[in-house]
Amino acid sequence: MSENHLEEINNLIVTEFSKTAEMFGLSPSEARLFAILYLEGSAMTLDQMSEALGKSKTSISTGIRSLLELNLVERVWKKGVRKDLYMADENLYKKFMNSYIHKWLNATTRQEHSLLEIQDKLNKESKFFKDDAKIDEASELYDKLKVMIAFHQLIEKSFKEIHANYF
Amino acid sequence: MSENHLEEINNLIVTEFSKTAEMFGLSPSEARLFAILYLEGSAMTLDQMSEALGKSKTSISTGIRSLLELNLVERVWKKGVRKDLYMADENLYKKFMNSYIHKWLNATTRQEHSLLEIQDKLNKESKFFKDDAKIDEASELYDKLKVMIAFHQLIEKSFKEIHANYF
DNA sequence: TTTTACGTACAGTTTATTCTGTACAAAGTT
DNA sequence: AACTTTGTACAGAATAAACTGTACGTAAAA
Numbered sequence: 001m002s003e004n005h006l007e008e009i010n011n012l013i014v015t016e017f018s019k020t021a022e023m024f025g026l027s028p029s030e031a032r033l034f035a036i037l038y039l040e041g042s043a044m045t046l047d048q049m050s051e052a053l054g055k056s057k058t059s060i061s062t063g064i065r066s067l068l069e070l071n072l073v074e075r076v077w078k079k080g081v082r083k084d085l086y087m088a089d090e091n092l093y094k095k096f097m098n099s100y101i102h103k104w105l106n107a108t109t110r111q112e113h114s115l116l117e118i119q120d121k122l123n124k125e126s127k128f129f130k131d132d133a134k135i136d137e138a139s140e141l142y143d144k145l146k147v148m149i150a151f152h153q154l155i156e157k158s159f160k161e162i163h164a165n166y167f
Numbered sequence: 168m169s170e171n172h173l174e175e176i177n178n179l180i181v182t183e184f185s186k187t188a189e190m191f192g193l194s195p196s197e198a199r200l201f202a203i204l205y206l207e208g209s210a211m212t213l214d215q216m217s218e219a220l221g222k223s224k225t226s227i228s229t230g231i232r233s234l235l236e237l238n239l240v241e242r243v244w245k246k247g248v249r250k251d252l253y254m255a256d257e258n259l260y261k262k263f264m265n266s267y268i269h270k271w272l273n274a275t276t277r278q279e280h281s282l283l284e285i286q287d288k289l290n291k292e293s294k295f296f297k298d299d300a301k302i303d304e305a306s307e308l309y310d311k312l313k314v315m316i317a318f319h320q321l322i323e324k325s326f327k328e329i330h331a332n333y334f
Numbered sequence: 335t336t337t338t339a340c341g342t343a344c345a346g347t348t349t350a351t352t353c354t355g356t357a358c359a360a361a362g363t364t
Numbered sequence: 365a366a367c368t369t370t371g372t373a374c375a376g377a378a379t380a381a382a383c384t385g386t387a388c389g390t391a392a393a394a
Contacts (some may be wrong), residue, residue, distance in 0.1 A: 005292050006304055009285060013308065016281045017315060023274050029382070039311060046341075056384050061342060082392065083340070092318045097325075107190055114183045118176060125172050137173055141180065144206060148184060151259045158264075161332075162325060196352070213371075223354050228372060249362070250370065337394070344387085351380070356373105363368070 014039055024100050026070075029055075033063045034072060034088060043076050043085035070099050097162070104159050112152035119145045181206055191267050193237075196222075200230045201239060201255060210243050210252035237266050264329075271326045279319035286312045 014035045021031035036052050037044055046064070050057045064086055067073040072095055076085045089095040122145065126138040181202045188198035203219050204211055213231070217224045231253055234240040239262055243252045256262040289312065293305040 006301065006308070009289050009292070009308060012285050012288075013282070013312065013315075016278060016285065020275070020278050020315075020319070023271065027381085039308075041307065041311070055382095057340090058342070058385075059383050062382090065342090092314065093321050096318075104190065108187070111183055111187050115180070118179050118183065121179075122176050125176070134173065140208065141173070141176060141206075144208070145180065147259065148180075148187075151263075152187070154260050158329060162329065165328075194352085222352095224370090225355080225372070226353050229352090232372090335394100337392105339392075340390085342387105342389090344385105346384085346386105348383070349381080351378105353378070354376085356375090358373085359371095361368100361370080364366085 010039065021096075024096050025103065027066075029059075030063055030066050033060065034067055037067075037073060037086065038088040038092070040088075043078065043087040045081075045083040045085060047083065049086075070103075072096070072099055101159050101163050105156065105163075108152050108155045108159070112149055112156070115145055115149050115152065119149070177206065188263075191263055192270065194233075196226075197230055197233050200227065201234055204234075204240060204253065205255040205259070207255075210245065210254040212248075212250040212252060214250070216253075237270075239263070239266055268326050268330050272323065272330075275319050275322045275326070279316055279323070282312055282316050282319065286316070 014032065017035045017038070018028065018031040021034050022028060026034060033049065033053065036049060040052075044052075046057050046060050049060045049064075053060065064073060068075070068086075073086050073088050076087050078085055119142070122138060122141060126135065126142075129135045129138060181199065184202040184205070185195065185198040188201050189195060193201060199220065200216065203216060207219075211219075213224050213227050216227045216231075220227065231240060235242070235253075240253050240255050243254045245252055286309070289305060289308060293302065293309075296302050296305060
């Protein structure tokens with residue numbers, strides 16, 4: 001009886017916490033996998049997670065790989081255990097925020113870089129424009145690019161500040 | 168010739184900027200729609216966007232609705248124009264960040280609330296537990312819940328700070 | 335060495351998302 | 365009034381994402 005209650009509450013927590021993980025950019029299935037692992041507290045094998053989620057081992061395997069790449073989960077080793085063991089970091093806030101901020105910083109600097117390249121390209125090409133209409137169009141594009149690049153720089157600044165404040 | 172070049176550069180910018188918009192949680196199609204609209208600079212009709220993206224008007228219509236809900240786009244009115252006109256806000260940073268932060272704050276407070284309710288439920292139920300194992304399990308769940316709730320509160324704090332710093 | 339267990343690549347299937355075309359209501363035009 | 369035009373609801377089609385089962389390489393166990 002009370003077994004069921006705990007089971008049910010556990011499920012509620014997993015469901016709710018999955019939503020939070022989704023906010024951090026995890027897909028619904030990655031999120032649920034992480035939630036299960038986090039709530040378990042200790043290391044789990046692929047089979048255990050497969051059992052807990054009712055999904056194939058293959059599916060869990062790819063899911064875990066994503067979480068590893070995001071640095072939200074790590075493989076641990078335990079004496080005498082042959083299967084791979086995986087564990088969610090205890091320090092939720094730190095891990096999630098770190099992973100998230102880095103994802104943003106990576107993406108935004110990369111994108112800023114791309115925009116700078118485009119800007120450069122536009123610069124070179126627009127030298128050959130004679131037609132006034134084209135020159136105007138190019139100049140408008142140029143302005144937009146400037147704004148977008150500045151936008152990226154602001155984002156970078158914000159995320160760097162969060163990072164500096166909390167870690 | 169140079170027409171093509173501008174065309175191409177425009178397309179590069181749209182593609183690159185879409186990725187940024189995706190970081191803010193837009194789906195790929197929403198992102199591209201926004202990028203088109205933003206880069207255009209002036210108001211566009213559904214038909215124009217449909218043409219520009221090579222998608223059906225129905226598709227644009229639903230896409231625009233999403234962007235409206237996210238408050239990233241607004242409907243504008245122009246004398247003598249019968250069709251609906253939509254425009255992306257010029258102030259990228261402000262709009263995106265605002266939309267983003269509010270999305271986070273909404274979600275995280277809602278989720279925190281849910282967790283508190285679950286905590287309450289667990290509290291009530293665990294009063295009836297006699298079995299030691301169950302009591303331990305309940306207490307572990309309780310601890311996890313506490314951590315998660317604290318996690319949400321930290322997130323809230325972070326996002327409120329960003330909001331305060333920038334607006 | 336042979337056997338068994340484990341994890342993942344890959345192909346195919348299932349499920350979810352996105353898109354299209356038709357139909358229709360609301361508003362504009364003649 | 366009849367006739368256009370415009371936007372969206374809805375159902376079905378196309379596309380993308382998630383999942384499964386089989387197959388196989390690698391490593392531990394017998």
